[in-house]
Amino acid sequence: MCLTAELFYVRDGQINEYALNFVVPVPATITDLHFTWQSLTRKPLPYTLHVDVTDQQNAMHPPTVNISNEGFVPTEPQTWRVDLPCTHTVAAEVDIIIFLNVSTGSSSSALRFRRKKICLKEAPRPAVRVDSVPHAPTSADIFYAGAGCAGGALLIAAVAAAACRARARKLRRARSDEQDAHAFLPDSSCKSAASYTSYRRPTSLPAAAAEEKARDLQQRIAELTIQRCRVRLRSVAMEGTFGRVYRGTYADEDAREQEVLVKTVAEHASQVQVSLLLQEGCMLYGLHHERVLSVLGVSIEDQTAPFLLYPWNSTWRNLKQFLLACRGVTVGGAAGGAPPPPPLTTQHVVRMALHALDGLLYLHSQHVLHKDIAARNCIVDENLRVMIADNALSRDLFPADYHCLGDNENRPIKWLALEALTKRQFSPAADVWALGVLLWELTTLAHQPYAEVDPFEVAAYLRDGYRLQQPANCPDELFAVMAYCWAMSPDDRPTLPQLQIFLRDFHTQLTRFV
CATH class of the missing domain: 2.60.40 (Immunoglobulin-like)
Incomplete structure (x- = not known):
């Protein structure tokens, strides 16, 4: 009914x-x-x-x-x-x-x-x-x-x-590529102190196709809405100034429980912070791909902070926390509580990069720009399979990765392409730049990019032709891929299909020597 x-x-x-x-x-x-x-x-x-x-x-x-x-x-x-x-x-x-x-x-x-x-x-x-x-x-x-x-x-x-109750239930459970309902959340032009970088349809992609993906926000929330009584919080996975991430369970209408990750905010969070949680948390709603983690459900009740639920597995971890653990850095609250991972090989790194690339390629095929591709916004499982996630609460959970340049906008300065940083021009090529930084994070085990450069000097630093240095033990062929991603002109950067072909060939070569 x-x-x-x-x-x-x-x-x-x-x-x-x-x-x-x-x-x-x-x-x-x-x-x-x-x-x-x-x-x-x-x-x-x-x-x-x-x-x-x-x-x-x-x-x-x-x-x-x-x-x-x-x-x-x-x-x-x-x-x-x-x-x-x-x-x-x-x-x-x-x-x-x-x-x-x-x-x-x-x-x-x-x-x-x-x-x-x-x-x-x-x-x-x-x-x-x-x-x-x-x-x-x-x-x-x-x-x-x-x-x-x-x-x-x-x-x-x-x-x-x-939506019909049965259809909403189907949408919440679906994890296949056969679903064709896609939600787009345009980013705001407001430059408030709590403004955010979300995604929008790029003008370089077909506007008519993007229009078909636009969905009424109220309908989207209605389709995602779940009852709070069906959610059980078990333990804190991550915690920031106002953001909270919990491990928990969700029981559907048939009383079947599944593991979930719950994003929410503390009682002292502002209304703007609550709104950003909802908007950024729904950015990948309706997109179903094995390399993309999209929201499962939303619980909004009067006088309480909203819950955003994501499908979860006890072996999954935040990719940045995982990489830090790989080099022995103590990180509290890593989702899943997994033991220290074994050392990563170049073959592992390339395969993980291919997973992230596949997820981003799917987003672009749906006319979606992510605008915040980074290790902190990815998930990795016990088999080193990577999924791209949204950036809800990332500014609060990873504050060192975001900076405000006096314009009251907290942005991932050191992951942004030059044109995105200086002109706020986003395109598939800008996501390719960020993917190159993610590849650098994988090879350095989540070192901070441009750690020695003041955020206010990053634009001039890039404009003068400087880029991230080649990591130790990084093959020249792999670093060349990163360098191509950071070309000054967006037209000079490789496309995702081109990167996919090269990384697959390089992975095949590495496999032959193992």
């Missing part, structure tokens, strides 16, 4: 900051947003309305609203509309914030609804109607707003269609 799910922004006078921090993508086939509101008091409530747009490429005409910017929330349900017309001159994503302030006399409520409008260079096919509130699978959000003076109830609910 299919169920309808509601995501409340405000309920019983309590604002749900988690929901307000979501950035909801608006597909290219949706040209307007419809809102239904009502004052639950016996008198109209004054409001002010404003729509703010960040559009540097002129991808969208100025939005229009069919109600006045100031007025009163009606006492009867009424619907108003925000039109978001694209120019169709360029393919881009436009950041939109709808500001709504409602006054109850003694106080006022200021709400911000964040959207990411997807505009294509060519108008989408007119087969999809967008002149009215669409049906749930492709709906713009419908909001219900009301206010009460005695109870202080300002209710704003975003109504979206949840």
Whole structure:
């Protein structure tokens, strides 16, 4: 049986900051947003309305609203509309914030609804109607707003269609490549102190294909939602300033338990940190590949920190912690509690690099850029098989790997390609650069790249032609691969298929001598 799910922004006078921090993508086939509101008091409530747009490429005409910017929330349900017309001159994503302030006399409520409008260079096919509130699978959000003076109830609910229970259960269990539902979470243009590097569809990849992958955020959360009572936390795997990673178990509707890894935050975490956990934790949702670890489920309950669940095995470990253990560095809380691993050979390193490359190649085939490829964001099992994971909580769990250059953005400076570092230009070639740094991490057993270089000097250092030094005991052929990945021009860097061919051939040569 299919169920309808509601995501409340405000309920019983309590604002749900988690929901307000979501950035909801608006597909290219949706040209307007419809809102239904009502004052639950016996008198109209004054409001002010404003729509703010960040559009540097002129991808969208100025939005229009069919109600006045100031007025009163009606006492009867009424619907108003925000039109978001694209120019169709360029393919881009436009950041939109709808500001709504409602006054109850003694106080006022200021709400911000964040959207990411997807505009294509060519108008989408007119087969999809967008002149009215669409049906749930492709709906713009419908909001219900009301206010009460005695109870202080300002209710704003975003109504979206949840998946059928059986389909949601199937999605949570699926680990095959046959699933074709892919979620994209565009990155924010906000440069706040807690801003983050997530992934977005690259403009160099087909915009139409990327558009097909865009999914309604509320539907995605509904598909992932699980009951908190089915989750049991057993032990702490990793711990940061506010981030917590637990080992635990999850019991599905048939009471079958499976091991899981749970990412969450402490009670003192800010709402922005909670929002980043959810957004970055869902970045690989719907992507199924043996070299990619994607989220299994999400538990969001009122007044508690959200849980993000990942399929887990007691023999799996964080790759960076594993590499540190290989060179005898004591690391607390390594997931799985495995004994010290045996020494790695060059053959091991190349095979692990191929695993990470296969995972990244799959992400790019789905028009997804990772933007934070590094050992800290990978998982390795007892057979040295590597999987790429998301970067949720990485800034908190590995603070030495991220730096702020005075722009209030904490970024993996020493893993970024020059154009990504200086111009924030991300592409498959930028991921290739980071893959080269990951290969360097594998050969050095997780030494810090550019440890002697101040983060503020990294851009100049790279611009002058300096790169990471060849690690000890690293074959010249393998270091040459890294050096090619760090070419100044993105066009001069090898593609992932080219790297795959070379590393496979090199691995074959190594195997012949063993």
